[in-house]
Amino acid sequence: MKIVVDFDLCQSHALCTQAAPEVFEVRDDGFLYILQETPPEGLRGKVQKAVSECPTGAITIEG
């Protein structure tokens, strides 16, 4: 599983950081950082929740 974020779409709502804090972090600069580009399979459910809740559809999973 590989995380892909379209940073042109991301508006830093940061809902992903609640759904999958192991993978997503929005720092004080207001930008989203991906902590693990290829997170372990065990996190798939959380990452899917992040994808689903992203208001701008900026996150996709490859693989």
Add this chain to the structure above:
Amino acid sequence: MRRIVVVGGSLAGVRSLEALRAEGHDGELVLVGKEPHAPYDRPPLSKQVLRGEWPAEKTRLRFDPAALGVSMRLGVSATSLDALAQRLSLSDGTTLDYDGLVIATGADARRAPQSMPGAQLGNVHVLRTLDDALALHAALVHKPSVCVIGAGFIGLEVASSCRALGLSCTVVEPLAIPLANKIGTTMAELIAQMHRDAGVVLRTGVGVAALEGGANVERARLTDGTTIDAQLVVVGIGVTPNVAWLDGSGVAIGDGVECDATCASSVSNIVAAGDIARWPNAFSGQRARVEHWTHAVEQAAHAAKRLLRGPAFNEPFSPVPYFWSDQLGVKIQFAGHALGGADADELRVVEGSVAERKLVALFGRKDRVVGVLALGKPARLVHYRKRIADGMRWDEAVPLS
């Protein structure tokens, strides 16, 4: 269940389909949607689409009916329902039987009342659908001066987009302070001032009595007798839930589909999600409809579980409502109770300040934090929303790390 039909081809409908598959439904899935377009996302309509920055295709929801095994019936609306026979009648004259049904028919924009003189004039718009947005964008290209009726979120986003396009724009709103019923008077006044500073003319505490002109609108006459010159009018006075097709169906309806705490309708194999569902939210203590994006996503997932697992699934749907609005280049976000026209008992700016127009404010009622507003600080709100869901006390109303 062999066949589940989802009526309504917008966000709640699409997310219901995805959730039904994710929850293990391996029977048939059918989507009935009255618009001919593939399902699309609404938030960009009043912003990127209106300003001409995005083509229509970019609003399309990420959704693969073939991969999910969904039969698509687009451009067709449900005209009636017989819940006893478990049968839908469709606008193309056919019928469709189901074992389980998700009602996600949402709401339509309320238009200027027929009783208002001039309501039928040309260049009087609403903004709800993709076609509405494209028509409005095409009209704005001619650089009209614009009058927006109603300073809710849609009205203020339209005003914001008009200013971005360099158009003069007047907003007419019966409330003394726009949005005060949602976010309290203090914060609403700050947002109103931001609009005035951006050149939006706000006419508050007054209504529109009539629209006047020839074939097309030329001016709006207000209830105080003054007039506003406008070659284009946008009516943004809320929505009406699409329940007419459910008359006589056996499903209890009122201001929406009346649901229980689990999103089930009055009929056991029918659930509802999105703008149309009126349900008791244990968090807010209110029975209401919620018309926000995140709400549609969360409720669709919950309703899908309820439909598949039946009454044994008794988990109440009790989210902390979250919405956002983009106005004048600033993201406005709110989570919690709507404040109903007054300030909460307590209001505390915990991050930033009113002066810099970047802030996080908490709203308190009795000993609880009941809401959080973020202005120009998009990433901060989620921290507080989670704490509010966990029952944040007012004496904990301090900046979170």
